[in-house]
Amino acid sequence: MSDPNxxxxxxxxxxxxxxxxxxxxxxxxxxxxxxxxxxxxxxxGETVALxxxxxxxxxxxxxxxxxLQAPVSGSIRVGGEEVVGADRHKLNDIRRHVQMIFxxxxxxxxxxxxxxxxxxxxxxxxxxxxxxxxxxxVGELLTQVGLRAEHADRYPHQFSGGQRQRVVIARxxxxxxxxxxxxxxxxxxxxxxxxQILNLLVALQKRTGVSYLFVSHDLSVVRxxxxxxxxxxxxxxxxxxDRATFFDNPKHPYTRALMSAxxxxxxxxxxxxxxxxxxxxxxxxANIPSGCAFHTRCPLATExxxxxxxxxxxxxxxxxxxxxxx
Amino acid sequence: xxxxxxxxxxxxxxxxxxxGAAVVDDVSFDVxxGRVMALxxxxxxxxxxxxxxxxxxxxxxxxxxxxxxxxxxxxLSALSEREFxxxxxKDISIIFQEPSxxxxxxxxxxxxxxxxYRTHNDVSQAEAYDKARQMLxxxxxxxxxxxxxxxxxxxxxxxxxxxxxxxxxxCSPRVLVADxxxxxxxxxxxxxxxxxxxxLVSERGTAIVLITHDMGVVADIADDVAVMYAGRVxxxxxxxxxxxxPQHPYTALLLASVPTLDDAxxxxxxxxxxxxxxxxxxxxxxxxASRCPLxxxxxxxxxxxxxxxxxxxxxxxxxxxxxxxIVEVAA
Numbered sequence: 001m002s003d004p005n006x007x008x009x010x011x012x013x014x015x016x017x018x019x020x021x022x023x024x025x026x027x028x029x030x031x032x033x034x035x036x037x038x039x040x041x042x043x044x045g046e047t048v049a050l051x052x053x054x055x056x057x058x059x060x061x062x063x064x065x066x067x068l069q070a071p072v073s074g075s076i077r078v079g080g081e082e083v084v085g086a087d088r089h090k091l092n093d094i095r096r097h098v099q100m101i102f103x104x105x106x107x108x109x110x111x112x113x114x115x116x117x118x119x120x121x122x123x124x125x126x127x128x129x130x131x132x133x134x135x136x137x138v139g140e141l142l143t144q145v146g147l148r149a150e151h152a153d154r155y156p157h158q159f160s161g162g163q164r165q166r167v168v169i170a171r172x173x174x175x176x177x178x179x180x181x182x183x184x185x186x187x188x189x190x191x192x193x194x195x196q197i198l199n200l201l202v203a204l205q206k207r208t209g210v211s212y213l214f215v216s217h218d219l220s221v222v223r224x225x226x227x228x229x230x231x232x233x234x235x236x237x238x239x240x241x242d243r244a245t246f247f248d249n250p251k252h253p254y255t256r257a258l259m260s261a262x263x264x265x266x267x268x269x270x271x272x273x274x275x276x277x278x279x280x281x282x283x284x285x286a287n288i289p290s291g292c293a294f295h296t297r298c299p300l301a302t303e304x305x306x307x308x309x310x311x312x313x314x315x316x317x318x319x320x321x322x323x324x325x326x
Numbered sequence: 327x328x329x330x331x332x333x334x335x336x337x338x339x340x341x342x343x344x345x346g347a348a349v350v351d352d353v354s355f356d357v358x359x360g361r362v363m364a365l366x367x368x369x370x371x372x373x374x375x376x377x378x379x380x381x382x383x384x385x386x387x388x389x390x391x392x393x394x395x396x397x398x399x400x401x402l403s404a405l406s407e408r409e410f411x412x413x414x415x416k417d418i419s420i421i422f423q424e425p426s427x428x429x430x431x432x433x434x435x436x437x438x439x440x441x442x443y444r445t446h447n448d449v450s451q452a453e454a455y456d457k458a459r460q461m462l463x464x465x466x467x468x469x470x471x472x473x474x475x476x477x478x479x480x481x482x483x484x485x486x487x488x489x490x491x492x493x494x495x496x497c498s499p500r501v502l503v504a505d506x507x508x509x510x511x512x513x514x515x516x517x518x519x520x521x522x523x524x525x526l527v528s529e530r531g532t533a534i535v536l537i538t539h540d541m542g543v544v545a546d547i548a549d550d551v552a553v554m555y556a557g558r559v560x561x562x563x564x565x566x567x568x569x570x571x572p573q574h575p576y577t578a579l580l581l582a583s584v585p586t587l588d589d590a591x592x593x594x595x596x597x598x599x600x601x602x603x604x605x606x607x608x609x610x611x612x613x614x615a616s617r618c619p620l621x622x623x624x625x626x627x628x629x630x631x632x633x634x635x636x637x638x639x640x641x642x643x644x645x646x647x648x649x650x651x652i653v654e655v656a657a
Contacts, residue, residue, distance in 0.1 A: 053512040054483075160601045161369075190368035190602075191539060195583035195595035202592045217513055220542075224585035225592060243591060261517040263542030265584045267565050270545040277521060278514045281482050 006080030008178040008211045009042040009065065009098075014074030016060050019286075030286040034060040035071070036235040042179060045205065047212040049222040051258065052232035055282050058215050061232070062181045065213070066098050067091055079178055096126060099172035103184040105164035109156040115142075115167045116152025122174045141170040144207075146200060162193035166200065173204065183215045198225055219262045223247050231255050234285055234293040237312060241319035251319060251326040253300050254278075292324065300325040334359045334398060334533045335380070335418075335501045341392035342375050342384065347605030349388070350375050351557040355550075359500065360531040362523075364544045364565075367554035370602050373537045376554075377503045379403070380535065381420050382410040397501060416446040419494040423506035425486035429478040435489045436474030442493045461492040465522060484515035491522065498530065505537040520547050541584050545569060553577045556603055556613035559632065563639040573641035575618050578652045612642070619652060620645045 016035040034057045042048050050058045063069040065076060067083060076083040081094050102108050109118055120138045123129045129137050139149030145166040156164055165185065172180050182201070186194040202225060204210065216222050222229060229246040231239040231254065239252040250256050260276035280297045283289055289296050295305035304324050312320040333356030342350035350372040357363040365373040378384050380395055382405060395402040397417055405413065422428045430438055439461060440454035447454070455474065462470035465488040478486055487507065494502060504523065508516040524547060526532055538544060544551055544565065552562040553574065561574035572578040582596035589595075600617040609615065615625040624644055632640040643649075 053514060162601070191541070191580055192368060192583050192598040193601075195585075195597045198585070199594050199597060202594075219513075220585045223591065224589065224595070257514060261513040263517075263520070263540070263546040265541035265545050265569070265581065265586065267545040267548075267569050270542065275517075277517050281484055281515065282512075 006077070007041050008044055008046075008079060009040065009213070010075075010077040010080075011038060011040045011065070012075040014038045014061075014064065014071045014076060016057075016064050016069055017072050032286045033235050033288060034285055035064065038074075038235075038237060040230065040237075042211050042213060044178070045209045045211060046228065047205065047214055047226045049214045049216060049226035049229045050232060051216060051219065051222060051229060053217070053282050055234075055285060056232045057235040057285065058232050059183065062100065062183055062213065062215055065179075065181060066100050067095055096122075096175045097178045098181065099175070099177040099179075100181045100183065101165075101168050101172050101185045104188045105161060105168045106156070108168050109164060111156055114153055114155055115147075115159070118156075119152070119167065119171045119174060122171065126175060128175070137174075141174055142167075144173070144204070145170045146196075160193070161189050162196055165189060165193075165197055169197075169200065169204070173208070173210070176208065177210065179211045179213065181213045181215070184217070185214075186221065187216070187218065194221075201225065219259055220264075231258070234283065234288050236293065236322065237320075238294065238322045239319065240312065241317075245317050245319050249317060249319070251315065251321045252294075252323050253298050253326060254294050292322070333357060335535065336396045337376070337380070337393070338396070339393035340376060340379060340390070340395065342372070342379060342388050343391045344388050344605070347608065348391075349557050349605050350379070352393070353552075353554070353557075353559055354393075355552050355559070355562060357501070357533040357535060357550075359533050360527055361549045362527060362534040362536055362547050364536045364538060364548035364551045365554055366538060366541070366544055366551055368539060368602055370556070370604070371554040372557040373554050374505060377420070377505055377535060377537050380501075380503055381414060381418060382407070383420075412446075415442055415494075415499065416497045417499055418501040418503070419497070419499040420503040420505065421487070421490045421494045421507050423509050425483060425490045425510070426478060428490055429486060431478055434475050434477055435481070439474075439489070439492050439496055443496045446497045457496060458492070461496050462488075465489075465492050465495075466518070467492075482515075484511055484518065487511060487515075487519055488522070491519075491526075495526065495530075495532070499532065501533045501535065502526075503535045503537070506539070507536070508543065509538070509540070516543075523547060541581060553580070556608065557605070558613060558642065560614065560643075561639075561641045562632065563635075563641075564637070567637060567639045571639075573635045573639060573646050573649060574614075574643050575620050575645075575649070575652050576614050577641075578649065579619075612644070620648050 015037055018032040018034060052058050064071055071084060078094050079097050083094055116138050119141050120134050123134055123137060138152055142149055142151055147166055186197050214226055226243055228242055230237055233254050239255045250259055257276050257278045264270045278297050291306040291308055292310050295301040310322045310324050312322045314320050335357040338354050340350055340353045341348055353376055355363060367373045379390055436455060436458050439458035443454045443457050459470045462473055467473050467488055508519050527534055548565045551565050551568045553560045555576050561577050572581060579596055579598045585595060598617050611626045611628055612630050615621050630642045630644045632642045634640050
């Protein structure tokens with residue numbers, strides 16, 4: 001990284017909108033405000049969870065960080081370097097510091113490439129290593145994720161789902177990135193394999209000091225692996241807190257509803273717990289409700305909620321919450 | 327499980343083979359009216375094939391080679407395809423994981439629900455629509471009059487799953503098979519759908535066979551649980567008994583590998599080493615032998631029967647008396 005003291009990621013007031021002008025179907029399209037005025041900082045070796053329902057903008061936000069999507073406004077700094085407005089050459093240089101792991105490893109691997117070629121490709125493309133050195137580095141990476149160096153000659157179909165996700169992780173770590181964005185990295189895996197991959201991610205972080213942005217809807221996984229939690233609703237953050245504060249004292253009514261909705265793997269706890277079931281569904285991001293976007297589903301909503309949008313405000317315990325009543 | 331009404335659905339020694347390998351092997355369980363039986367297991371354990379066999383929907387490559395499935399006095403596994411068509415939807419019904427893949431994109435949801443009703447009832451289209459409207463209200467869809475005339479793409483995933491449930495239940499079947507019904511949904515919507523299923527079970531006395539891999543969902547809704555591993559039932563018990571005192575190493579490790587709100591952050595989770603064997607790797611003994619911390623020579627040679635551990639709790643393990651060792655491994 002260019003500046004070893006800079007945060008791994010610093011986002012200021014980032015907004016990503018879709019449609020609205022021009023486009024295939026003319027100028028009349030609605031503007032979809034997928035991400036709207038988001039600030040986020042991730043420190044070295046930190047794991048931040050990004051939590052929310054489908055359509056809340058969490059994938060758009062991830063794509064924007066890796067440069068797959070351009071924001072309409074705001075600033076994104078990776079290791080101190082500005083991504084927004086950077087030229088192609090510069091962007092290429094920055095991108096090696098941010099890698100991504102997706103949900104389904106079967107869809108992330110080229111079925112016709114050996115996993116050695118897949119894991120070694122970023123090293124080759126960047127000119128980091130070639131020949132015998134490349135082969136050795138690939139072997140090290142595979143060993144690091146719990147596979148064996150001789151696996152390099154095999155193809156993805158010869159591996160199980162969990163092993164394939166290990167290959168994807170090895171590829172993501174090849175360039176020693178400062179930040180890895182993990183988009184639901186274990187939700188496509190079987191339960192017994194999930195624990196193996198979570199253990200691996202934790203062990204790799206301890207060894208390399210990599211930071212994770214962990215996109216997930218599974219709060220028990222989030223609690224297990226994350227240092228800080230961010231809850232997103234219709235393109236905005238509604239609560240940010242340290243793990244302990246977040247789980248001991250959730251404040252935003254949406255956060256509390258999410259927690260209540262995750263079924264606990266214990267029939268006594270699950271059937272005894274206070275239910276906080278949300279009515280209705282996520283409104284369309286093309287038509288975000290006025291004031292607080294959550295007021296249409298919120299059990300605490302009053303008149304002010306539909307008129308004035310609450311800002312994220314700090315609380316005594318360090319949490320920041322966007323709610324008039326929490 | 328000790329005191330319960332006469333079973334409505336009874337699966338006895340069901341065996342299904344694909345290419346000569348028993349992918350479902352000697353599986354038995356009963357479901358009583360108004361009860362939820364969960365079949366739990368990882369991919370490839372045979373839970374979905376078992377559920378398809380109940381509906382007579384086995385893929386062409388799979389053959390039922392043993393056992394029988396009875397719904398009350400009706401022997402489902404002896405029905406011809408023609409006879410099965412009469413039973414499906416009316417006596418026994420199914421909802422799948424991905425509602426958007428199960429609905430016809432070119433037909434309004436009202437007409438799809440009405441068609442399901444008219445298949446088994448000789449009524450006019452108008453009467454069928456009335457029934458559909460009422461059904462939509464029952465599954466908690468607001469403004470059913472407007473929704474009836476919409477297409478699936480106009481509805482959200484949660485709404486489409488409610489439509490699927492409407493189609494499955496409009497003829498008041500006695501048994502509903504739910505194959506991962508909430509896996510594709512967000513947690514807040516999952517909670518709504520599970521609550522809806524609980525309400526239907528208690529109001530209508532429908533027996534539910536729930537296929538899932540999510541122990542949280544099992545803890546929420548199931549009365550009884552059959553844990554399946556590599557084609558066989560590893561353990562079967564009432565839900566409280568199973569979670570409180572698992573009697574099979576696989577179940578115990580599976581439960582320990584799920585992160586809970588009590589364990590220390592970033593601490594190592596219990597894992598099950600290795601992977602599920604494929605059918606051509608099945609040995610003569612216990613299928614879990616290759617991954618089991620309690621394994622002995624006997625396990626590799628001889629298949630354990632389901633032993634009774636009391637109170638209807640049964641486990642297919644030679645070493646139930648050593649289960650305390652697993653608790654130590656997991657902790």
